[in-house]
Amino acid sequence: MTWLAVLGASVGCYLLKLLGLSVPASLLAHPVVARTALLLPVALLSALVAVQVLGGAGALVVDARLPALGLAALLLWRGAPFLVVVVGAAALAAVLRLLG
Incomplete structure (x- = not known):
């Protein structure tokens, strides 16, 4: 099948x-x-x-990914290099998950 x-x-x-x-x-x-x-x-x-x-799981989920996306958007808007955007967003998500 x-x-x-x-x-x-x-x-x-x-x-x-x-x-x-x-x-x-x-x-x-x-x-x-x-x-x-x-x-x-x-x-x-x-x-x-x-x-x-x-x-996530069929529902609206607000977790560490949303602030990380916000930081990525801010860094892109300010003209940061792509690698800085990715590492910065990943680091923020990691810190927020560690704290939460």
Whole structure:
């Protein structure tokens, strides 16, 4: 049964990719479509981050991840290097989990 699900998902992904490749170039050149295509990755990544930070066991969970995300956003806004952002957020989460 598992292999049937894997094969079905594979065929579905292939057909979805084929559908995307069959869209006419004139439709993709439309300004609204182009702007939406530019904004979609940002929206999807934001949704994934929100689910990972606030989700847990089917409920809204506020723990050390939320302040760590806030610190990461602040450091990115201030122009800190990516490694500093990651290490700073991880260190804050670790300290908060140690204290709590």
